[in-house]
Amino acid sequence: MQDIDICYNEARGSKMQKISKTIITDELLQRTILTNEKIYVDDFTNLTIAKLIGLDITKPIKQTLRGDKIAHTIKRHGKDSNLVIHNKKTPTTLQDIAHYTDIVNNAHLYSVKKVNDTNHLLSGIQVNGYYVVVESVRKSMNELKFKSFYKEKGKLTENKDFIPNDEVRVLTPNGRSYAPRINLSVELDSSSRASVDNTTTKTTKSQVYDTLPNVRHKRKHR
Numbered sequence: 001m002q003d004i005d006i007c008y009n010e011a012r013g014s015k016m017q018k019i020s021k022t023i024i025t026d027e028l029l030q031r032t033i034l035t036n037e038k039i040y041v042d043d044f045t046n047l048t049i050a051k052l053i054g055l056d057i058t059k060p061i062k063q064t065l066r067g068d069k070i071a072h073t074i075k076r077h078g079k080d081s082n083l084v085i086h087n088k089k090t091p092t093t094l095q096d097i098a099h100y101t102d103i104v105n106n107a108h109l110y111s112v113k114k115v116n117d118t119n120h121l122l123s124g125i126q127v128n129g130y131y132v133v134v135e136s137v138r139k140s141m142n143e144l145k146f147k148s149f150y151k152e153k154g155k156l157t158e159n160k161d162f163i164p165n166d167e168v169r170v171l172t173p174n175g176r177s178y179a180p181r182i183n184l185s186v187e188l189d190s191s192s193r194a195s196v197d198n199t200t201t202k203t204t205k206s207q208v209y210d211t212l213p214n215v216r217h218k219r220k221h222r
Contacts, residue, residue, distance in 0.1 A: 016062075019039055024041060024098045029070055032066070033071045036067035039064065041101060043060045044104065046107075046110075046173060048175040049110050053119060054119075054139050055144075056142050062142065063101050063135070063146070066145070069146050070097055073149050073150075074093075077091065078093070092151060096151075103125050103131055104144070106173075108125050109123075109124045110122065110124075111170050112170075113161065120134055120135065120136050122135075122161055124156045124159070124162055126155070130154070130156035132159070134147040134148040135147055163180065164177070164178065164179060
């Protein structure tokens with residue numbers, strides 16, 4: 001296994017290198033919270049969506065995490081948050097955050113909306129209710145910056161952020177505009193996700209689910 005200190009140092013700073021997923025542990029995320037460093041954790045691989053939101057698909061599209069955003073997510077959506085204690089929401093954990101790019105790169109639906117003059121990409125996946133990852137789009141750095149991760153019960157397509165309107169653009173993985181009249185399961189199964197250069201390999205739903213800690217545990221005990 002790669003040395004955590006070396007990898008952590010390489011993943012942060014102005015010349016950041018992508019960190020190995022195998023060492024994105026609770027310990028590393030806790031360290032990132034304490035130092036409030038930004039680390040480079042993955043690349044966005046859906047080039048169709050990337051092009052539609054104005055990112056440069058000829059270069060790696062960095063997905064980055066900063067300590068204060070991890071802390072904010074755990075404070076707002078973690079096991080000790082009011083949303084979980086009083087509203088009975090499913091808590092978000094550090095392990096969920098460690099795997100958040102698996103959701104983004106294999107989302108069932110994407111939503112693009114502007115918040116405070118900054119475009120945000122919301123990536124949703126329907127599993128045990130649904131999970132949503134929020135990232136801000138930073139075109140100048142060709143980067144998606146992690147903002148939040150939350151879980152809800154019910155249907156993703158009933159979340160207001162995934163209902164198309166004048167301020168929200170909702171897209172299927174292959175870049176088509178999504179409308180509520182479309183059967184999402186048919187849309188997902190009838191056509192593979194196409195990247196701009198046709199080199200992106202589609203990951204099956206079961207493979208995505210197996211990367212997520214809570215889902216992996218439940219599948220094992222079916």
